[in-house]
Amino acid sequence: MANSSLICREGEILIDSHIHLHEYGNEVGKYCGNSCLRLIAVSDDLESSKRTIELGKKCWNVVSAVGIHPWSVSEGANKYLNQVLELATEARFIGEVGLDKKFVPQTYERQLTVFREFLRIASEHGKGVSVHAAGAWSDVLRELERHDIKVAIIHWYTGPTDLLSSIRSLGYYIGVNPAIKIQRKMREVVKAAPLETLLTESDGPYNYRGMNLGPELISETIRIIAELKGVSEADVTEAIKQNFKSIMKELGINLI
Numbered sequence: 395m396a397n398s399s400l401i402c403r404e405g406e407i408l409i410d411s412h413i414h415l416h417e418y419g420n421e422v423g424k425y426c427g428n429s430c431l432r433l434i435a436v437s438d439d440l441e442s443s444k445r446t447i448e449l450g451k452k453c454w455n456v457v458s459a460v461g462i463h464p465w466s467v468s469e470g471a472n473k474y475l476n477q478v479l480e481l482a483t484e485a486r487f488i489g490e491v492g493l494d495k496k497f498v499p500q501t502y503e504r505q506l507t508v509f510r511e512f513l514r515i516a517s518e519h520g521k522g523v524s525v526h527a528a529g530a531w532s533d534v535l536r537e538l539e540r541h542d543i544k545v546a547i548i549h550w551y552t553g554p555t556d557l558l559s560s561i562r563s564l565g566y567y568i569g570v571n572p573a574i575k576i577q578r579k580m581r582e583v584v585k586a587a588p589l590e591t592l593l594t595e596s597d598g599p600y601n602y603r604g605m606n607l608g609p610e611l612i613s614e615t616i617r618i619i620a621e622l623k624g625v626s627e628a629d630v631t632e633a634i635k636q637n638f639k640s641i642m643k644e645l646g647i648n649l650i
């Protein structure tokens with residue numbers, strides 16, 4: 395039985411809109427079926443997509459997302475793109491997909507081809523998309539808009555604050571990562587972004603500058619958001635829950 399007290403206060407529901415749950419191995423039980431958490435579990439490639447679909451079936455509080463991470467594109471585009479696209483038509487969500495000009499600019503053309511394939515599926519089948527956009531913030535928005543994507547979460551958004559109004563008017567959301575504790579850019583974004591566009595995420599189990607990212611840090615993330623915006627933690631928790639609820643409603647997923 396999952397011990398929720400380490401993650402949430404009594405009666406609270408926290409949202410992790412971007413977690414690599416398939417990487418947790420035996421520790422998955424901490425989060426799977428944990429009544430205080432709702433998770434969107436993303437994938438990186440074919441194997442993790444299959445594993446994540448299984449987790450989605452097993453864990454009632456998990457929405458599984460399948461995709462090919464821009465860092466995995468060079469391999470995946472050749473070997474298993476079509477298989478993952480097929481899984482994407484069946485999955486409830488698509489991700490982690492996107493574009494990355496910061497860490498892997500050398501594969502940008504291939505990333506664009508793969509990202510567009512997933513957006514086509516998302517658009518045709520009405521799926522939500524969890525998007526990686528490092529260094530390619532405006533490119534990603536252009537593609538989402540062009541493909542008429544209705545539900546998109548730009549994960550760990552540390553892009554320019556002047557794109558926030560477009561993100562809002564397109565009805566998209568941004569993921570606030572626990573890195574906010576030490577990442578100045580994340581704090582600037584949160585100060586500038588309306589609460590109506592925010593979701594929390596962990597990107598766990600990634601290690602960011604010595605921080606072990608995971609759902610345990612979501613409470614702390616909410617505390618920092620509240621402080622930066624001068625509102626109560628309860629208001630932030632509620633706003634994020636409502637944002638998540640709208641996404642689920644739009645996609646016809648009964649989860650919250």
Ligand SMILES: [Zn+2]
Pocket residue numbers: 412414436490597
């Ligand atoms: Zn990720």
